[in-house]
Amino acid sequence: MRTVLDARVSSGYGSRSRNGIHSVLDIETALAAADAAAKLRDQTATGEKISGPAARRALAAAAMAPRFEGRIVPKTFAKKAATFLARDGVVLFDNPDAFLICAFKRDNALCEPDPGATAPRQYACRPGCGNTVRTDTHARQLRERADEIDKLAASAPGPVGRRLRVNADRLRETADSHDATAQTAETLT
Numbered sequence: 001m002r003t004v005l006d007a008r009v010s011s012g013y014g015s016r017s018r019n020g021i022h023s024v025l026d027i028e029t030a031l032a033a034a035d036a037a038a039k040l041r042d043q044t045a046t047g048e049k050i051s052g053p054a055a056r057r058a059l060a061a062a063a064m065a066p067r068f069e070g071r072i073v074p075k076t077f078a079k080k081a082a083t084f085l086a087r088d089g090v091v092l093f094d095n096p097d098a099f100l101i102c103a104f105k106r107d108n109a110l111c112e113p114d115p116g117a118t119a120p121r122q123y124a125c126r127p128g129c130g131n132t133v134r135t136d137t138h139a140r141q142l143r144e145r146a147d148e149i150d151k152l153a154a155s156a157p158g159p160v161g162r163r164l165r166v167n168a169d170r171l172r173e174t175a176d177s178h179d180a181t182a183q184t185a186e187t188l189t
């Protein structure tokens with residue numbers, strides 16, 4: 001929903017006001033970002049390693065991210081949510097489709113967010129972005145996805161099967177790259 005609105009109303013009413021649907025989206029986005037931070041804290045606390053150009057920044061962001069217990073959202077929270085999201089570089093976005101956490105910093109973003117955007121265009125996530133963070137869990141998920149794609153490739157016609165296998169290999173390479181570079185939270189901080 002946020003993605004659609006950011007893409008379609010960036011020069012209209014929606015971008016000039018944080019009322020209405022944007023307030024709701026800010027709240028949901030802030031809650032989701034807090035969840036992503038909590039998840040990263042939990043994963044690193046259990047010994048998972050992390051990799052990526054934004055790994056150190058993500059750890060610092062996760063450590064200072066707010067906790068929203070109980071999900072009871074008072075009216076005043078919309079403004080707090082917007083302020084929280086405006087802190088460029090310290091808000092974490094889970095991006096399960098790309099098997100990564102996005103530690104969104106506008107100037108680094110390869111997904112070409114609008115000027116002043118407070119969230120990435122996750123559907124346009126690109127490899128090699130300086131905001132990328134991966135955990136051991138992401139590496140495992142990348143390999144699981146690669147195995148699924150290989151199964152599809154086995155019953156696909158020639159050129160389609162080849163493309164699928166290339167895709168699966170690319171996912172495994174990303175997982176291997178994580179394994180080769182990942183470090184513990186203690187080492188990074």
Ligand code: SF4
Pocket residue numbers: 095101102103104105108109110111112120121122124125126129130131132
């Ligand atoms: S390209 Fe991906 S990692 Fe980079 S800012 Fe956009 S969504 Fe985040």
